[in-house]
Each structure stands twice: as structure tokens, then as C-alpha cells.
Amino acid sequence: EAGVTQSPTHLIKTRGQQATLRCSPISGHTSVYWYQQALGLGLQFLLWYDEGEERNRGNFPPRFSGRQFPNYSSELNVNALELEDSALYLCASSLALVAGYFGPGTRLTVT
Amino acid sequence: QKEVEQDPGPLSVPEGAIVSLNCTYSNSAFQYFMWYRQYSRKGPELLMYTYSSGNKEDGRFTAQVDKSSKYISLFIRDSQPSDSATYLCAMTEGNKLVFGAGTILRVKS
Numbered sequence: 001e002a003g004v005t006q007s008p009t010h011l012i013k014t015r016g017q018q019a020t021l022r023c024s025p026i027s028g029h030t031s032v033y034w035y036q037q038a039l040g041l042g043l044q045f046l047l048w049y050d051e052g053e054e055r056n057r058g059n060f061p062p063r064f065s066g067r068q069f070p071n072y073s074s075e076l077n078v079n080a081l082e083l084e085d086s087a088l089y090l091c092a093s094s095l096a097l098v099a100g101y102f103g104p105g106t107r108l109t110v111t
Numbered sequence: 112q113k114e115v116e117q118d119p120g121p122l123s124v125p126e127g128a129i130v131s132l133n134c135t136y137s138n139s140a141f142q143y144f145m146w147y148r149q150y151s152r153k154g155p156e157l158l159m160y161t162y163s164s165g166n167k168e169d170g171r172f173t174a175q176v177d178k179s180s181k182y183i184s185l186f187i188r189d190s191q192p193s194d195s196a197t198y199l200c201a202m203t204e205g206n207k208l209v210f211g212a213g214t215i216l217r218v219k220s
Contacts, residue, residue, distance in 0.1 A: 004154075031206070043155070043199065043210040056207060090154050092208075100208060102147075102154035 002027065004093050004103035012109045013081050021076040021106045025093030031055075032074040033100050034066060038087035046089075049074055081110045114138050117200055117211030126220045130187040134200035134211045137181065141202035141209070144176050146185045149197045149213065158198075159185070190218045 005024045013019050025032050034046040045058040049068035057064075063079040072093075078085055086109050092100030117134045124130055132146075143162050147155035159174040161167045167174045173186040183202075187194055195218050200211040 033208070035208075042212040043201075043208075045207050045209070048206055050206075056205070058207070092154075101157060104154045107152075 004091055004101055006089075006091050006103040006106050008106060009104070010107050010109070012111065014111050015081055015083060017081050019078045019081060019085075019108055021078075021089050021091075021108070022073065023076070023091030023093075023103060024073045025091075026101055029093035029095050029101075030072055031094050031100075032068055032072065033092040033094070034074070034076050035090045035092065036060075036087045037090055037105070038084070041087075043090070047076070078108070083110050086110045112137060113212075114209050115200065115202060115211040118214055119212050121215035121217055123217045123219060124190055126190060126192060126218055128190050128218070130190050130194070130216060130218075132185045132187075132198050132200075132214050132216070134183050135181055136183075136202055138202070138204065138209075139181070140204060143203040144174070144183050145201040145203075145208070146172075146174055147199040147201060147210075148194075149199060151196075155199055187216075190216075192218050192220045194218050 007022045031050040035043045037043045048056040052068050066076040068074045088105045090105045092102045094100045115136045145160040146158045149155040164176050164178045171188045175184040197213040199213045201208045
């Protein structure tokens with residue numbers, strides 16, 4: 001069974017641009033979670049989507065947004081990129097409430 | 112004060128040693144307790160999860176939860192160089208995972 005996949009692996013953008021990151025969950029999983037892992041800050045919860053709806057978001061500004069498609073894949077958009085947005089962005093999927101199974105991440109570098 | 116405290120290490124042990132990794136937490140509402148392993152430049156991999164206080168064993172790994180002390184541990188027996196990674200504890204608050212900072216473990220051969 002295929003795991004969570006994310007694309008692209010690496011993304012380099014300049015300050016002020018927009019970034020789009022994509023995630024495909026494990027087949028049958030309806031929930032998708034996004035996390036930011038910045039150096040020295042650990043994993044921070046960004047967004048949770050379930051059945052196409054945004055269910056919860058972490059303490060991030062509105063320029064972090066996303067959506068979930070009918071096939072449960074998801075997209076994270078980051079507008080007006082700032083240098084401190086440079087991080088590994090991880091997507092996780094789950095079927096139940098508990099644990100998430102993570103993808104390999106997208107490393108975003110903002111210059 | 113962070114909700115979940117975890118010593119970042121690094122923790123360096125010889126091959127074959129018993130490793131003890133720990134987290135403390137302050138939020139009594141946390142329900143599930145997880146341990147993830149993360150290799151460099153990879154996503155976290157779920158190792159174990161538990162709900163209640165007590166011990167849960169899976170091969171060389173034992174997860175221990177003490178809700179009265181708000182303290183969780185992961186023990187690794189007969190540690191191997193392949194166990195070298197960052198270990199993250201995580202706890203659920205509703206549908207959100209709250210992570211510790213992670214402990215870097217190095218097992219020397």
C-alpha cells in the first residue's frame with residue numbers, strides 16, 4: 001500500500017511570491033493534516049482537512065491556506081512568502097482521530 | 112512554558128545499550144500519546160501509540176505513560192546504529208497533534 005506522497009520535494013521561492021505544496025493521502029484516509037517543521041521550532045500544526053472541509057487551524061496567519069479535493073488530496077498555499085517560512089512542510093493522513101502517517105515532506109526555501 | 116517538554120539531546124549511547132527517552136506535559140486533556148522516529152530529511156514515522164497509563168511493548172520498544180505524573184517514556188532495548196534518529200513524542204488534543212521538540216539519538220557501533 002502506498003504511503004502519503006508529497007510534491008515537490010524541494011521548492012525555492014523568493015520573498016513575496018506564492019508557494020503551492022501538494023499531498024496525496026493513504027488510500028481510504030479522509031483526513032489530511034499539514035505541519036510546519038522549522039529549524040529549532042519543532043513540528044507545528046498548521047491545518048486539518050476532513051471530507052473536503054477545513055476543520056481546524058493552528059496559530060498561523062491567513063496567508064497560509066489550503067484545500068482538500070474530492071479525492072482527499074490536499075494543497076497548501078502560502079502567499080506573500082517571508083524568509084521565516086523556510087521550513088519542511090509535512091503532510092499526514094489518518095482515518096481515525098489518533099495518529100497521522102506522514103509523508104516525506106516538501107522543503108521550502110525562501111530567499 | 113511549552114505544553115510538551117522534551118530534552119533535545121543529543122543522546123549518545125554504545126550499541127546494545129538500553130535507551131530511555133522522555134517527555135513531560137502540562138495539559139491534562141491530552142488523550143493519546145505517540146512516539147515517532149524521524150531520520151534525517153525524512154518525514155516522521157509512527158512507532159507506537161497508547162491511550163492509557165501503563166506499558167505497551169512492541170519488539171525492542173516499550174512505551175510507558177504515567178498520567179498522574181504527566182510523564183511518558185520510550186525505552187529501546189539492544190539499541191542498534193540504525194536506531195540513530197530524532198525521536199519525537201506527540202500527544203493528541205482533539206484532532207491536533209502536539210509535538211515535543213524531539214531528542215536526537217546516536218547509537219555508536
